[in-house]
Amino acid sequence: MSSKLKGAKAGYVLALFTLSLAAVLVVTACGASNRNQGGQANLSGSIEIDGSSTVYPITEAVAEEFMNTYPDVNITVGVSGTGGGFKRFTAGETDISNASRPISDEEAAKAKESGVEYIELPVAYDGITVVVNKENDWVDHLTVEELKKIWSPGSKVTKWSDIRPGWPDEKINLYGPGTDSGTFEYFTEAVNGEAKKSRSDYTASEDDNVLVQGVSGDRYALGYFGFAYYLENSDKVKAVPIDGGSGPVEPTAESIKNGTYKPLARPIFIYVNKKSLERPEVKEFVKFYMENAAELVEEVGFVPMPESEYQENLNKIE
Structure with missing residues (x-):
């Protein structure tokens, strides 16, 4: 297991013990060893994520790894539940929504009313x-x-x-x-x-x-x-x-x-606001998510999608 993945796992375990103490957790970078990787360390900004507590461990692990590479990007991950996350997402309050089910027709209609266009990206399989x-x-x-x-x-x-x-x-x-x-x-x-x-x-x-x-x-x-x-x-x-x-x-x-x-087996998702994808830090994060999901998904206890699914997600982003 790579040192980066060990760091992601450690961050995940710590987060599990602190979830009950805060509704929203700000994931912080745990090291600077890879800050100059790829010459992209100057990428900055903030990303707001909320939603499913089931999908949370995956997104938290990806966020931690991403911020090791881009320490000037601040990622906030909330755990208000899929429904709670969609309420914020469809109102345009968040960039990404973690979801353990597909968006409902009612939620999609609210997004349309708010002018929120989005992309649905399956990230893993789960079994209740x-x-x-x-x-x-x-x-x-x-x-x-x-x-x-x-x-x-x-x-x-x-x-x-x-x-x-x-x-x-x-x-x-x-x-x-x-x-x-x-x-x-x-x-x-x-x-x-x-x-x-x-x-x-x-x-x-x-x-x-x-x-x-x-x-x-x-x-x-x-x-x-x-x-x-x-x-x-x-x-x-x-x-x-x-x-x-x-x-x-x-x-x-x-x-x-x-x-x-x-x-009781099901896919789980993230939803990305298309407007947010216009910001470099969000687009780079979502690309990083799809490029590393297979490994990180398994690391935190979920079942990876086929590689073709992640490639298709990358195509959707572009």
Whole structure:
């Protein structure tokens, strides 16, 4: 692993512990060893990014590496959730929006009203991971129908025994993303058949670390969040194989990439304001993102897109 990638990973791990303390983090350069790389160190300016907490680790890692090369560029990365990020992006407040789902028709209409034109760039694959406590020794897998039984609006499931006879007659404590989260929207559409339709009596947070802490501290808990956060915390929580109709499948890089982890595998994106691309620092950052994404995406626990996808993204930028 290169020293640059180690630096990116270190920055990512540090950020995970500080996300709950600040809604917006300013990524700072961690060294000047590469400041004169390519003779471009005089590039300056600022870039405003907000949105998905799922996509955040990738963008944070890229931003850190970029600022090692261009220390006079200041990049601010927010974590207000996909929906929250799109609210700012479609109003023209940010240059780039991290998104764990595609932009909605309503959001696209708001962007048009504001005169915001944008480019959609897929950056990685993710798999929404259903997790339970490490001490949970009764759940071997869950079907999509069982997930729907648990999470649908008006669900009558209050105990584990309500899901399957023989499971503990203990209250099931649920943890999941907040309603501004793209993960919430994708999960509810994939499982319940309609985005944002979900029971509301669960512990919700835009900060996935809060969800990890909740499930890891409660034997009878169940939650869901992005695959990278599961990998980062696989010593604290246990992933549940999901049966989407062809038998139980564990979330792995391979099952996410080949689509067998269904219906919870998905692409994740960044959206770039076309007007912002006219600024040299933004265009150079987005190009740098696509040129280094495959390596950095894997480094922070996601599944890279095929190289042809990143090349296509570069073509869109140009």
